[in-house]
Amino acid sequence: MLVVFDVDGTLVDSQHAIVAAMTEAYVGAGLAAPSREAILGIVGLSVPEAVAVLSASGVDHPVAAIGDAYKAAFNRARTAAPRADPLYPGAREAIAALAARGDVLLGLATGNSRRGVERFIDTFGFHGVFATTQSADDAPSKPHPGMLLLACAEAGVTPEETVMIGDTTFDMQMARAAGARAIGVAWGYHPPERLAAAGAQTVLSRFDELIPALSPPQTEATA
Missing domain, CATH: 3.40.50.1000 (HAD superfamily/HAD-like)
Structure with a gap:
């Protein structure tokens, strides 16, 4: 088996790190961050798909840039404190x-x-x-x-x-x-x-x- x-x-x-990193990515792009509930709802998807779902109502959202910013923020947090989650x-x-x-x-x-x-x-x-x-x-x-x-x-x-x-x-x-x-x-x-x-x-x-x-x-x- x-x-x-x-x-x-x-x-x-890892919910706190995920929410914090996604919030940082959206705010860094000059956009309102999705709600905590919305962010946790897309956990499990790969980053490009997750950001696309979160940005579905924002046709002008820079999805790729937000995804890259999220990955960078998340990796910084995990590197700085690997056992925080x-x-x-x-x-x-x-x-x-x-x-x-x-x-x-x-x-x-x-x-x-x-x-x-x-x-x-x-x-x-x-x-x-x-x-x-x-x-x-x-x-x-x-x-x-x-x-x-x-x-x-x-x-x-x-x-x-x-x-x-x-x-x-x-x-x-x-x-x-x-x-x-x-x-x-x-x-x-x-x-x-x-x-x-x-x-x-x-x-x-x-x-x-x-x-x-x-x-x-x-x-x-x-x-």
């Missing part, structure tokens, strides 16, 4: 428990850049833990299935043997488009009811619910 995690909003509580409670323990199993491979699929993925692994000491890591530099933005299909190919498993763990509808839709199972988490940036509507098999309220949830869904026996 391949278990693939999203990063922001699933493993790492903590792992969610239970995340490290869940990863360690799964990594110790011989029947499980672990992966990442995130809208972050490759540099962001490497920083995440360096910051939290996850070297050698993930069999595959996919970023915004490797495939189209979620909910396109490309990241997950690349992860399956690199890990040598089928989508049917793969589970995507994420906090946004984009994660759930990506999993379903790839033919993988989808499990949502309630502590991230999209509410549980949206995750369920987007195809989540279940939505976890705590990380210690993850391992039991990975068991294949039981089907009712027929007479």
Whole structure:
């Protein structure tokens, strides 16, 4: 089984850094910053797609420049204080428990850049833990299935043997488009009811619910 995690909003509580960086990018362009709710609503998309959604009502918005400014602001914040955005409670323990199993491979699929993925692994000491890591530099933005299909190919498993763990509808839709199972988490940036509507098999309220949830869904026996 391949278990693939999203990063922001699933493993790492990065909401403050994301909101601050996006606000700085818009203000720097001389524009009103989107609301906190709107910014957190696009977490999971790759940066160009996220800014395009936030700027949908502003046809004259310099989307590319805002995206570049956001990435620069976010990278400055992460470089200055790499541990300012903590792992969610239970995340490290869940990863360690799964990594110790011989029947499980672990992966990442995130809208972050490759540099962001490497920083995440360096910051939290996850070297050698993930069999595959996919970023915004490797495939189209979620909910396109490309990241997950690349992860399956690199890990040598089928989508049917793969589970995507994420906090946004984009994660759930990506999993379903790839033919993988989808499990949502309630502590991230999209509410549980949206995750369920987007195809989540279940939505976890705590990380210690993850391992039991990975068991294949039981089907009712027929007479």
